[in-house]
Amino acid sequence: MMPELFTVLTPQDALRKLFDHLPGHVAAESIPISEALDRVIAESPIAPGPLPSFTRSTMDGYAVRAADTFGASESLPAYLTVIGESPMGRAPIFEIGKGQAAIIHTGGMLPSGADSVVMIERTQKARENEIEVLRSVAVGENVIQIGEDIKPGEALLPIGHRLRPQDLGGLAATGITRVSIAKRPSVAILATGDEVVPADAEPAPGQVRDVNTYTIAGLVERAGGVPLPRGIVPDHFDALYQAARAALDESDVLVLSAGSSVSVRDMTSDVIDRLGKPGVLVHGVSLKPGKPTILAVCDGKPVFGLPGNPVSAMVVADLFLTPALWRMQGLTQPIQYHSVRARLARNIASTPGREDYIQVKLVERDGEVWAEPIFGKSNLIYTLVKADGLMVVPLDANGVQEGETVEVRMF
């Protein structure tokens, strides 16, 4: 390992360095659209035909030739002969000639000869099979033309787009019921620490239950990945290496929630370096909490060494693991976070040259939303549970003053 790798980077530089070493290739698979919500498009679906595939009415009324209605008004209506009704779901078998009209429903197919639809409200029955048209219509009025929504050969959705409910509907409309999307990256999660026991175990004095496996798994799921919890490993080089090796071999990403003491962190870094080339890229980020972050790429797979304490682990996973998972899926849109603007309820001091992530609770006071910082040692998981979101004190700021408006990312 080169010593310069240990230079502390800014969060932005650290992420860029990680991304520079990640393969650009997106692994794809084909799945039914009914399972594709929130997945990312790997191959742009192409419209096989026009949408709509026939000329449709957008109103309940009469299919007409527009020229027959020109100049029509309430005082001087146009008289048209009703020759039939356009059936829903079938092509009308008649043709509209000069002076003729046909009953048509919303979504119905225009009979040939007709070029527009008069809304029923603009007509009046004159006698059996005859109507008065009380206002003229233009050619194409109240009609959707063939291909007006989509033309054949059009790319329906771009590569890198995350599928929303309407996108699934759009694909269904064109008859595309399977779609090529990015595979969900599988993320092996290894908790380490001689003091850590499974959540369902009764800890002896000195032992604590595994928290990070659950928080990280949750974040992985939210970022489109498949969490693969791989249990708890003691703080010994060989045991950790064996477990990490096995976990990485059967997954796309490895997350080690490393112990918190310096010696354990250094051991974690050494283990990661042995997992593949180039190995550790970043060891230390100008970030609080989360300074001892390790970012690595081992033979094309990203590996993350998260600080052991739950708050740091979550902030770091959110800042680095989440964007990496989306990138592996080829997402081109920015990740959408719900955020809220609030006034800061207390002064926050910070050290320039470091990004500080502060947990805050939102409270309403005098009709305004205030962000109350939750101070607490970052070992306390319930500071995160009690928080509504995170605010950031930028790299170069000395802090933020009470009363200033801040952006709180719901978390």
Next chain:
Amino acid sequence: MMPELFTVLTPQDALRKLFDHLPGHVAAESIPISEALDRVIAESPIAPGPLPSFTRSTMDGYAVRAADTFGASESLPAYLTVIGESPMGRAPIFEIGKGQAAIIHTGGMLPSGADSVVMIERTQKARENEIEVLRSVAVGENVIQIGEDIKPGEALLPIGHRLRPQDLGGLAATGITRVSIAKRPSVAILATGDEVVPADAEPAPGQVRDVNTYTIAGLVERAGGVPLPRGIVPDHFDALYQAARAALDESDVLVLSAGSSVSVRDMTSDVIDRLGKPGVLVHGVSLKPGKPTILAVCDGKPVFGLPGNPVSAMVVADLFLTPALWRMQGLTQPIQYHSVRARLARNIASTPGREDYIQVKLVERDGEVWAEPIFGKSNLIYTLVKADGLMVVPLDANGVQEGETVEVRMF
């Protein structure tokens, strides 16, 4: 059916009327926390013990008696005898006496007798088994006390809270690995229309593929529900009633994506009225698109008659079905939508007394985000696909001027 039921309500009044008739009861089930992400708490989990369950160090350093360090400084250090090392994951078997210290790691258990931790950076090795302490510590410094994070008997999460990754970690920390959450409401989706064919069928002239089943299913999934697509039913009273009856009997919610013509909508309303008491509550909402919305409760189950065209169906489902599904799960927080502030790129006219939902595309121009309205007949599903979000023109507005700042809800 009473005629007054057909009065057009505002969207707010319509939703309130629906909610007034929904049972308040939340159906609950117990599931493992590893499957509980994004689910809603039905029963508040109670801390079975304190967190942490032993006094822990937050630093690498030495466990000491604070009194032994009082007055210590670089020029006048306190000398302490190192009597051992607190092992990770076990209780130390020794006791710290006056003038004594023990090596301790972050997360390690404080030996009895010790009341604080001196960071390793504030010490210096004097000789074998002796250190110099270069700065005093206070009682409790660098230590987390028993119960500092959570006290026994504390309610860990409130009823109605939607579980986030950190909440799962918080539960794991206390040994709670199962949680009582609201059942996911099952939502039967019936598409109607003589012209509608399944997405994988080749439509004949006059036929269109089913779109709404897919868009509604996507929205249901996002709102924590289980979509149960129930196929396509022709526009005949008996067929629709039979299908609706069967679908409602085996689900918690029924959504009918009704045809678009007036006669079909009226038939849908009659069918819904026969499904149970009180039946149709709202038929018509002052909303565009979506005016012909039907909201009903039939023997305790909500039933929705959505307009048939895809854009209206989605807007209406988003406005009424989504909140109803969250309410059935007992969600107490507001639904979190990602929204973006943008300047409106074109004037929008509207009619006072009606809420208008406008699809917009976000574009960047001169460093600012602009919202470009997408105008198009609401039968065009691709207007929704091309849109980034929705903006609302409020009930009482005549419209919104070009250049005004608007809130765009990403959709």
